Amino acid sequence: MSIFSKLMWFFKANKRLYILGLSFLLLTEISQMVSPALIGRFTDILVAREVTSQNLLIYGGGILLFSILMYGFRYAWITHIFQGSALLERTLRQQLFDHYMQMDTTFYQRRRTGDLMAHATNDLSAIQRVASGGVLMLVDSIVIIIFTVISMAFVVDWRLTLIGVLPLPLLAWGVRYLSPKIRRAFTASQEAFSRLSNKSQESIAGIKAIKTLGQEQQDVASFTSEVQNTIAINKKVARIDSMFGPMATLVMTISYVVMVTYGGSLVTNQTITIGQLVSFSTYLGLLVWPMFGLGQLFNVLERGNASYMRVQEILAEKSAIIEDESGRETLAHGDVTINIDEFKYPDDETTTALSDVHLTVKAGETLGLVGRVGAGKTTLIKLLLRQFDDYQGNITVGGFDIKQYKLKAYLKAIGYVAQENFLFSTTVLDNIRFADLTKTREEVEAAAKKAAFHDDVLGFPAGYETEVGEHGVSLSGGQKQRLAIARALIVDPEILILDDALSAVDARTEKQILGALKAERQDKTTIIAAHRISSVMNADEIIVFDDGQIKERGTHAELLALNGWYAHMYAQQQLATQLDEQLSAKEENNA
Template structure:
C-alpha cells in the first residue's frame, strides 16, 4: 500500500473531495448491513407465526428508502473519487509533458519515443486506477467488512463471528505475498509494452524505408517477437493474478463451513434463532465482496505502484541545462565571440571540438564549411545551449550565453536544422508556428523571402493545405524553404541555416541568399553548407577539419591561401562543369 503514501501530495490537494467521497462511501456501507438483519427479523416472525402485513410493510419501506439513499450517495462519491483520479492523471500528464520540453537532446538520445509515450499513456492509466478504483476498493472493503463484522458480532453472536474469522489471517498473508510477486512482474510487463510501443512508432515512421529495402517480412517478424514478449510478461502477471480469486474463494468456503457447522450447533442449543443464522449467513455473503476486493485491490495497487515508480524515475531526471539564478530576461543582441578550448559529447571520450575561436560582428554573415563530422553542427548546438559541458566561453552581446534565460536566448535565434520537421497542420500554421498571432500578409512575406510562396499557391488548398505528418506530402526542397520561412517569421537577431539549402537548385539558392542579404541588413547570419556557393558571399568563412579550425577568412583570402578551402572550391567547380557536360583539359 506504499503507493498511497507516495501519492499523499495529491490526496492533500484533493482532501475535501476525497473526504466527502469516503464519508458518503461509509454511509452506503453502513446502509448495506440493514437487509440481512431485516431478513432475519422477518424470518423469525414467520417461524413464530406472528408476521403481520403492517410489520412486513414497515421493513419493506425501510429497505426501499435505504436503497434510494444508497443510489444517490453512490452517484455522489463516484464523482468525488473518480473525478479526482482523472485530475491526478491530468496533472501527471502535464508534469511529464513540461518535463519533456525542458530536457536537453542528450535525454532523448538515451530515451526511446515509444517508451516515453508508454509513460504518458499506459503508466498514467495505471496510476489513475490506483487513485480512483484503488481508493474506492480500499475504503469500501474496509468499511463494508468492518460494518458487517460489527453487525455479526453485536446483533447476532460474537463467538460465532470470531470462529468464522479464524481463516482470515491466512488470506492476508497469501494476498500480501501475491502482491509482491505482482509488483515485480508487472514492472517487467510495462517495460515490454514500452519496447513494443517504440517498435510500432519506429516502424510506422520508417515504413517508406522498410518498403524500399524490402524488409517488410523481417520487420513483421521483429514485431511478432516483441509482441510475444509482451504476451509472455503479461501471462506471468496473470498467473499471479489468477491466484487471488481461488485463494479467497477457498477461504470464503471455509468460513461458510464454519458458519453453518457451528451456527447449527448454536441454534440447536437455543443460543441463536433460525432468523439469526439466516441473517448471519447473509452477512457472510456480504463479506465475499470485501475479501475479493482485497485481491483486486492488490492487483490495482501493485500495477499503480510499478507505473508510478517508472513515472517518478522519469520526472526525477534533472534537466542538463537550466537557467542560472538571476539569469537575464532580455533578448541578446550584438557581436558573437566563440572562444572554445574543448567540447565532448556525453558518453564520448573523443573531443568533438577543440580550439575553435572566431568573432562574428553584428550584421555580418559567417559561413562554416567542412567534411561530414568535422564539427559544423556541434558549433551551432553549443550556440543554442543544447550542451554546456565545454571548456571555454561563448558570448553574445558581450555576455556569456549562459547569463541569458534559455527561452530568451532561443527566441533571439531563428534556427533551420538539417532535419526539417514540419507539424501535421496547414502550411500557414507551420510558417506561423513561433508567431501564431501573425497576419496573413506577414506569412506571405516570409514565404516570399524563402521563395516558397508560388509553390504554396499551387498546392490543392494553398496556404490551408495540410502537409501531413512530418511534411510527408512535400518535397525536400519545399520542406527546407517552409522551415526557412518559419525561422524568418521570428525576425531573429541571429539566423542559423544548418545546411538548409542542400535540397534546392542553385538558382533558387542564389535567390534565397539574395533575399536574406537584402532583408536582414544589420542582423547576423550563420550558414553551414557543403556547397560553397551558399557561403562564398559571407563576410567570414570558417573551415572546419576534425573538430578544429583549419582555416578562417573571406572567400578571396582563403582562395589565395590555396589550402583546404581552395581545394574544395576547385573540386566543386569541376563537378559542376562535368554535370553541365563541359570538358576539362
C-alpha cells in the same frame, strides 16, 4: 501499500475532496448493514407465521428506504473519489509534459520516444487507478469487513462470528506471499509495454524506409517477436494475479462451511434463531466483495507502484542546461563572440569534439562554416543553441555570456533551420507561423517569398491552407527546407542559423534565397553551415573545420589563394556543376 504513502502529497492537497468522498462511503456502508438485519427479523416473523400487512409495510419499506439511501450515498462518494483521481492524472500528466519540455538533448538521446509515450499513457493510467479504484477498494473493503463483522457479532452471535472469520487471516498470508512476486511481474510488464510502444512508433515513423528497402516481412517478424515477448510476460502476470481469486473463494467457502455446520448446531440448540442464521448468511455474502476487492486492490496497487516508480525515475532526471533565474530578459542581440577552448560530448568523454575555436561575428555579418562530415560544424551550432553547456570557454552575444540570458530571451532571438526539419500535421500557413501564430497571412506570404517557397504553395490544392501531413509527408525535401526557412524568417531573428538547410534545393533557388537573405538581413547576423561552397562563398568570413578545429579561415578569395582544402573542394564542386550543365544541355539537344 507504499504507493499510498508516495501519493500522500496529493491526498493532502485534495483532502477536502477525499474526506467528503470517504464520509459518503461510510454512510453507504452503514445503510448497507441495516438490510440484512431487517431480512433476519422478517424471516423470524415469517417462521412464526406472524406476518401482517403492517409488518410487510415496515420491513419492505425499511429495506427500500435504506437501499435508496445507499444509492444516493454511493453516487456521492464515487463522484468525489473519481474526481480526485482525474485531478491526480491531470497533475502528473502536466508535470511529466512540463518535464519533457525542460529536458536537454542528452535526455532524448538516452530515452526512446516509445518509452516516453508509455510513461505518459500506460503508466499514468495505472497511477490514476490507484487514486480511484485503489482508494475505493481499500476503504470499501476494510469498512465493509469491519462493519459486517461488528453487525454479525451484535445481530447474530459473537461465537459464530469469531469462528466464521477465522479463515480470513489465510488471505492476508496469501497477499503477503504474492506481493513481491506480482510487483516484479508488473514492472516487467510495464517495461515490455514500453518496448512494444517504441517498436510500433519506430515502424510507423519509418514505414517509407521499410517499404522502400523491402523489409516489410522482417519488420513484421520483429514486431511479432516483441508482441510474443510481451504476451509471455503478461501471461506470467496473469498466472500470479489469478492465484488470488481462487484463494479468496477457498477462504469464503471455508467460512460458509463453518456457518452451515456450527451455525446449524446453534439453531438446533436454540442459541440463535433461523432468522439470525439467515442474517449471518447475508452478512457473510457481503464479505464476498471485500475478499475479491482485496484481490483487485492488490493488483491495482502493485501495478500503480511499479508505474509510479518508473515515472518518478523520469521526473528525477535533471537537465544539464541550467537557466539563470535572475538572467537577462531582454532579447539577445549584438556581436556573437565564440571562445571554445575544449568541448566533449557527455556520452563520449574520450573524444574532443571542439578545441581552440575562437571567432567573432559582428551584427549584420554572415559567417560561413564548411568542412567534411563530422568536422565540428553542427557541434558548434549545438553549443550556440545551448543544447550543451558543459564546455571550457564562453560564447557571448552583445557582450553577455549566453548562459546569463534566460532561455526564452536567448532562444527567441535565434532562427534555426536544420537539414531535416520537423513539420506539424497542420496547414502550410500554420507551419510557417508556428513560432508566432498571430502573424497575418500577408506576413506569412512575405516570408515564403524570401524563402522562394511562395510559388510552390500557390500550386498546392488549397494553397496556404493545404495540410502538409504528418512530418510534412506531402512535401518534397526541398519544399520542406524552404518552408522551414520561411518559418525562421517570419520572426525576423537577430541570429539566423542555417545548418546545411539548402542541401535539397537547386543552384538557382539557392542563389535566390541567399540573395533575399543578404538584402533583408543587413543589420542581422547570419551563420550558414554547408557542404556546398556556393552557399557560403559570399559570407564575410568562412571557417573551415577539421577534427573540431579551425584549419582555414578568411573570405572566399583568401581561401582560394591558400590552395588548401577549401580551394580543392571548390574546384571539385565547380567541375561537377559544369559536367551537370553539359549533360543537361546534351539531353535538351537530343530532345
